[in-house]
């Protein structure tokens with residue numbers, strides 16, 4: 001992707017929600033969300049525990065079909081990068097770091113195709129970008145918690161998605177790793193990619209995320225971070 005400084009109003013919407021309600025079975029968890037995520041924006045989703053933040057991400061990704069309303073994506077699923085809250089893989093699974101990261105390519109090339117030299121280089125670069133070059137051939141079970149999260153970010157880098165959805169990416173992660181991962185997120189943003197992250201740390205949101213969506217079953221506020229968090233405080237819903 002080319003670097004750009006987006007004039008947000010002029011950018012197309014990557015994801016559009018039309019009065020979307022989401023839930024499980026008969027139970028509605030997220031109600032009547034209406035709005036859009038514009039290309040190149042960097043949005044935090046905050047709200048109390050159980051507010052439906054992870055559920056909203058799953059709706060945006062198409063992993064959960066809306067109970068009401070529609071979600072429109074400008075991109076195929078393969079161009080949406082997703083970091084789930086819990087790891088999607090058991091840490092003791094016998095796979096090496098470089099192979100785990102290479103799975104990020106599958107979304108784009110298909111799992112059974114040979115990885116050519118250019119793509120193999122992309123995996124190497126992703127591993128270096130997160131500082132795991134010395135662990136590339138290690139089993140994933142040998143990594144610390146912070147290294148494991150760096151590896152999951154490297155897989156997203158290898159995937160090269162246009163829109164990145166992160167569910168509590170810093171939870172349980174050491175401070176140096178948080179700084180490294182924040183740098184990667186800012187680099188994605190500077191490249192014009194769209195970033196959406198569920199976060200709990202309000203100070204981190206204020207410092208790093210220009211846009212915020214406050215969710216407590218419904219959207220309480222959605223806009224520039226300062227106004228959204230101020231509105232949240234007014235209605236008394238703490239992140």
Ligand SMILES: Nc1ncnc2c1ncn2[C@@H]1O[C@H](COP(=O)(O)OP(=O)(O)OP(=O)(O)O)[C@@H](O)[C@H]1O
Nearest residue numbers: 024029047048049050051052053054055056085198
């Ligand atoms: N697969 C599921 N089946 C049934 N209920 C679910 C499922 N996943 C989540 N829920 C329920 O939906 C509600 C919202 O969960 P969700 O994880 O979306 O909230 P959240 O805002 O991300 O919470 P937290 O900040 O605690 O991670 C919770 O009551 C949860 O128990």
